[in-house]
Amino acid sequence: xxxxxxxxxxxxxxxxxxxxxxxxxxxxxxxxxxxxxxxxxxxxxxxxxxxxxxxxxxxxxxxxxxxxxxxxxxxxxxxxxxxxxxxxxxxxxxxxxxxxxxxxxxxxxxxxxxxxxxxxxxxxxxxxxxxxxxxxxxxxxxxxxxxxxxxxxxxxxxxxxxxxxxxxxxxxxxxxxxxxxxxxxxxxxxxxxxxxxxxxxxxxxxxxxxxxxxxxxxxxxxxxxxxxxxxxxxxxxxxxxxxxxxxxxxxxxxxxxxxxxxxxxxxxxxxxxxxxxxxxxxxxxxxxxxxxxxxxxxxxxxxxxxxxxxxxxxxxxxxxxxxxxxxxx
Numbered sequence: 001x002x003x004x005x006x007x008x009x010x011x012x013x014x015x016x017x018x019x020x021x022x023x024x025x026x027x028x029x030x031x032x033x034x035x036x037x038x039x040x041x042x043x044x045x046x047x048x049x050x051x052x053x054x055x056x057x058x059x060x061x062x063x064x065x066x067x068x069x070x071x072x073x074x075x076x077x078x079x080x081x082x083x084x085x086x087x088x089x090x091x092x093x094x095x096x097x098x099x100x101x102x103x104x105x106x107x108x109x110x111x112x113x114x115x116x117x118x119x120x121x122x123x124x125x126x127x128x129x130x131x132x133x134x135x136x137x138x139x140x141x142x143x144x145x146x147x148x149x150x151x152x153x154x155x156x157x158x159x160x161x162x163x164x165x166x167x168x169x170x171x172x173x174x175x176x177x178x179x180x181x182x183x184x185x186x187x188x189x190x191x192x193x194x195x196x197x198x199x200x201x202x203x204x205x206x207x208x209x210x211x212x213x214x215x216x217x218x219x220x221x222x223x224x225x226x227x228x229x230x231x232x233x234x235x236x237x238x239x240x241x242x243x244x245x246x247x248x249x250x251x252x253x254x255x256x257x258x259x260x261x262x263x264x265x266x267x268x269x270x271x272x273x274x275x276x277x278x279x280x281x282x283x284x285x286x287x288x289x290x291x292x293x294x295x296x297x298x299x300x301x302x303x304x305x306x307x308x309x310x311x312x313x314x315x316x317x318x319x320x321x322x323x324x325x326x327x328x329x
Contacts, residue, residue: 001031002050002087003059004067004080013107014059020132025141029057032079043082050086054287055144056102058087060114060121068116088118094188097230103127103143146233146285183229183238183325184210190288191228194221201321203243203276208323213245214293216317223298223318228290231283234329238283241323242269242293243276248319253295255320260290276323283327293320 003014014031021027030049032042050056058064067077068084090098104119106112106128115121127140142148184198201211214225242257251273259266259281269277283289295318 001029001057001059002046002064002080002083004061004064004077006061006063010061013109017059017105017107017129017132021137025134025137027144042079046079046083047086050083050090054101056087057140058084058102058104058116058119060104060106060110060112060116062114065114065116068118084116091118097188097190097232099124100143100232101230103140105129105140108132179329181235181327181329182210183240183327184212186327187229187231189227190230191226193225193227195225196227201323202246203241203321203323204274205246206241206276206323208241208321210324212291212322212325214318214320215245216298220298220317224292224294226290226292228288231286231289231327233285233287235286235327236282236284237280237328238289238325239278239280239328240325241276241278243271243321243323244273245319245321246274248273250316250319253297253316253319255318256294256296257320257322258292260288260292261286262288263290271320291322291325293322294318295320 001014001018003010005011011033015033018029018031018033021029030053032045035045063072063077064080064084066072067080068087070081072081074081087098087102091102102119104115104121104126106115106126108129108131112121112126112128115126119126125143127143129136129140195214195216197213197215199211199213200207200209201213202208212227216223238259242255244253244255253273255271257269257271257279259279261281261283266281269279271277295316297316298318
């Protein structure tokens with residue numbers, strides 16, 4: 001929760017609101033007032049909180065707006081100026097994803113006009129809390145969970161025109177065919193480790209044109225190099241073909257692949273050359289997806305890798321790929 005210390009009354013209202021979210025609604029909310037128990041580097045604390053939070057609540061007020069829009073003097077409200085600069089940077093980096101993550105909140109007695117301009121309080125959703133109660137925060141809870149009062153109905157089978165040949169008069173219930181989206185084309189990674197590239201990959205003579213390839217050169221910057229995506233609870237299924245690249249220099253290597261759904265590890269998948277495996281996971285209600293591929297016998301120390309290379313010993317580098325990782329809406 002980011003806000004400015006406009007007045008003692010405003011500061012107390014923010015504390016009351018945060019306490020209600022935590023105690024009455026069970027939201028894992030964090031507020032600076034609760035961490036003022038020891039000497040602390042507040043800029044580091046703010047960076048950590050704003051980076052790791054699933055959602056950021058921006059509390060509208062006249063002073064926060066001034067400081068967020070660069071009107072205030074440099075020495076005025078430095079904390080709010082610093083935090084709002086981070087938010088502007090996040091929106092510039094990925095407007096679509098961060099618009100869903102950064103939520104402008106208008107507390108009782110405050111105005112929509114006090115929302116900083118860069119959060120587009122009139123053209124985008126804002127969260128006006130008329131009363132600090134469960135009814136008052138209902139819209140905010142919908143933003144957290146993705147579960148609204150009127151969920152989108154499942155689409156039935158298309159019946160066509162009633163005048164077309166072989167058309168059906170009434171729809172017939174049946175399974176919904178979900179729309180497939182290549183992960184690498186619809187989402188940008190929120191975090192990506194070294195030695196990963198987006199490229200085509202051949203696995204058991206099949207070409208996968210939009211793959212995530214884990215391949216090191218002289219040594220691995222991170223043998224367990226991971227890539228993370230924010231799914232935003234928008235998708236239903238995740239699928240990929242995982243395996244060792246057909247043109248791998250070491251045909252005897254073994255690779256391991258593991259998927260983490262909101263930090264919950266799924267069962268590891270073991271592959272060998274010429275035997276890729278298709279993996280499939282239910283990702284409904286999943287916010288974050290992390291993919292990890294590694295070779296367990298890789299020499300992970302750059303100094304040791306250099307020494308091994310110098311004497312002609314193998315450093316056992318991974319040559320792995322997530323073939324055409326796909327999301328289903």
